[in-house]
Structures are given as C-alpha cells and as structure tokens.
Amino acid sequence: MPVINTTAPASDEIEVSIFGPGVGECIVFHAGLDEWYIVDSCLNPDTKQPIALEYLQQLGVDYKTQVKGIFITHFHSDHVMGIAKLIEECVSSELFFSHALAELPAFMLACMHLESTSAISTPLSKTFAEFAKCIATLKAHNRPFSRVNAGRTIFNKTNPLVRKLICLSPSNVSVEMANAKLASLNDPASKLMPGISQCTTENLNAIAIHLSLGDVSVLLGSDLEEHHGNAEVGWSAVISGGYYESNEIPKSHVFKVPHHGSITGHHDQVWSDLLESKPVSVLTTYSCQHRLKTDPLTPELPN
Numbered sequence: 395m396p397v398i399n400t401t402a403p404a405s406d407e408i409e410v411s412i413f414g415p416g417v418g419e420c421i422v423f424h425a426g427l428d429e430w431y432i433v434d435s436c437l438n439p440d441t442k443q444p445i446a447l448e449y450l451q452q453l454g455v456d457y458k459t460q461v462k463g464i465f466i467t468h469f470h471s472d473h474v475m476g477i478a479k480l481i482e483e484c485v486s487s488e489l490f491f492s493h494a495l496a497e498l499p500a501f502m503l504a505c506m507h508l509e510s511t512s513a514i515s516t517p518l519s520k521t522f523a524e525f526a527k528c529i530a531t532l533k534a535h536n537r538p539f540s541r542v543n544a545g546r547t548i549f550n551k552t553n554p555l556v557r558k559l560i561c562l563s564p565s566n567v568s569v570e571m572a573n574a575k576l577a578s579l580n581d582p583a584s585k586l587m588p589g590i591s592q593c594t595t596e597n598l599n600a601i602a603i604h605l606s607l608g609d610v611s612v613l614l615g616s617d618l619e620e621h622h623g624n625a626e627v628g629w630s631a632v633i634s635g636g637y638y639e640s641n642e643i644p645k646s647h648v649f650k651v652p653h654h655g656s657i658t659g660h661h662d663q664v665w666s667d668l669l670e671s672k673p674v675s676v677l678t679t680y681s682c683q684h685r686l687k688t689d690p691l692t693p694e695l696p697n
C-alpha cells in the first residue's frame with residue numbers, strides 16, 4: 395500500500411503530487427500561499443471520482459476557493475477523464491488549455507472524424523464526451539478560460555514569496571501545424587489521410603509547465619514529445635526558446651518525465667540544460683494493451 399501524505403503543506407512550501415493509476419495522469423500542486431493548481435485529470439479506479447478532488451479533500455483543502463487554475467495539457471483520454479467535474483467543483487479556478495485547441499469546433503470535428511475512420515479501437519468517444527461536458531460546464535457557469543502557448547506567464551509574484559509559473563509549450567509552429575491539420579479534415583480535397591499519425595501530433599501541442607517557488611523549481615513535462623528532429627516544435631523548441639539562457643527561469647530540481655517515459659519524449663538537452671543534476675524524476679505509466687514507443691521497432695500509439 396502506498397503511503398499518502400495527508401498533511402497539507404505550509405504556506406511557504408511547494409508540494410507536487412503526481413497520480414498515475416496505470417493509465418491516466420493527474421498532478422496537483424501547491425504554489426504557495428494556499429493557492430493550488432491541477433494539471434490534467436484521471437479517476438480513482440476504485441471510486442471513479444477525480445483523484446484530484448479526493449486528494450484535496452483528504453488534505454482538508456477548500457478546493458472551491460483555493461484551486462486557482464486547472465490545466466488541460468492536451469486532449470488525450472489518459473489526461474482528461476473527470477476534468478469536467480473539476481471545472482464544475484473548483485469554482486474559483488480558471489481553465490487553461492493548449493492554444494492548439496483554439497478552434498474548438500474543429501477539434502470536435504477531428505474527434506468524430508478520427509473515431510469514424512480509425513482502424514483500431516481507441517477511447518476517443520470517452521474523450522469526446524468529456525470534452526463536450528467541459529464545454530457545457532464552461533458555458534453554463536460562464537467560467538473563464540484561456541488558451542496557452544509557449545512563453546505564457548500564468549503568474550509572476552514577488553510579494554511575499556518569489557513565485558512564478560510559466561508555460562514552455564506549445565510552440566507557435568506546432569500550433570500552426572495542428573490548426574492546419576484540423577482544418578484539412580474539413581476539406582474534401584485534402585490529401586491528408588486521417589488516422590493515428592494525426593493523433594500523435596497532439597502531443598506536440600501539450601503544455602509543459604515550469605513552476606518555481608523560492609529556490610525550488612519543478613518542470614512538468616506533460617506528454618510533450620519530439621517530432622522527427624523538427625527544431626521548431628517539442629522539446630527542441632523549448633530548449634531554443636531562450637527561457638533558461640536569459641535566467642528568466644532556473645533549472646529544475648523536480649521533473650515529471652514527459653509522455654510516460656517513452657523515447658519520443660526524450661531529449662538529451664532537457665537533462666543537461668533544463669534540470670539540476672540528479673533531479674527527483676517521476677513518471678506515470680501507461681499500462682494497457684497498446685505499447686508506447688520504447689525503441690524504433692515498437693509501434694507508436696496515441697495516448
């Protein structure tokens with residue numbers, strides 16, 4: 395049995411909790427001064443409830459007032475289940491999602507299109523249902539939401555604690571690529587074949603997050619990947635973005651390894667340039683019948 399800390403952090407403490415019940419990922423972090431953020435969502439396999447809410451309840455955190463932001467890093471089923479309920483319950487939060495989802499109707503069209511043409515069984519229908527619930531909840535409660543891309547600063551405060559949260563992706567080029575692909579789905583003359591290869595692009599649009607509080611810094615890698623050596627997207631774009639060279643943000647001590655540890659989420663310079671030596675590194679697994687790409691011979695599948 396895992397030991398779960400049920401003591402809430404002090405006001406000046408950073409706390410990051412990463413949940414990964416086999417398939418699914420959710421991160422809950424305390425950004426200081428009783429301000430909490432949730433990154434993605436998954437369900438407790440036993441109760442079928444969003445694990446973030448259960449955890450905050452265990453800590454005695456008033457999530458209705460203290461959760462200030464919810465991130466949907468990207469819209470894959472292992473990152474969004476229960477997100478609509480989080481939005482509904484955390485009434486003081488703003489929703490942040492990838493700028494690549496700017497064209498919401500286009501994304502819905504893409505979901506339907508992929509589902510109807512996919513050669514293998516995928517959980518897209520569940521993802522689509524969750525997405526539809528999110529839209530309904532946002533509309534019903536007139537909740538704020540914001541599209542995020544690389545360089546977006548969510549907060550940068552110095553009083554009384556030095557605290558900063560900045561998004562490192564998606565790059566502008568990956569947003570353009572995503573929107574072009576989505577638009578092509580509505581174009582009968584398009585030569586792009588629908589299928590799995592389009593779905594994998596979604597990971598290039600995932601939001602990687604850098605959080606710092608005082609001397610401690612955390613890098614949350616989401617499912618951000620590399621893309622055939624394209625320097626303008628993925629981790630290559632983060633590295634060339636200049637955030638670290640300009641000392642805008644420090645190297646991190648804690649790392650949520652991207653994309654469940656797949657080789658496509660690895661970049662040597664992340665470890666040398668963005669992280670302190672020997673960072674505390676955690677990943678969530680992806681345990682189902684489909685395998686992630688761990689070597690060049692392993693088929694790659696969306697997640």
Ligand SMILES: [Zn+2]
Pocket residue numbers: 419470472473617653654697
């Ligand atoms: Zn994932």
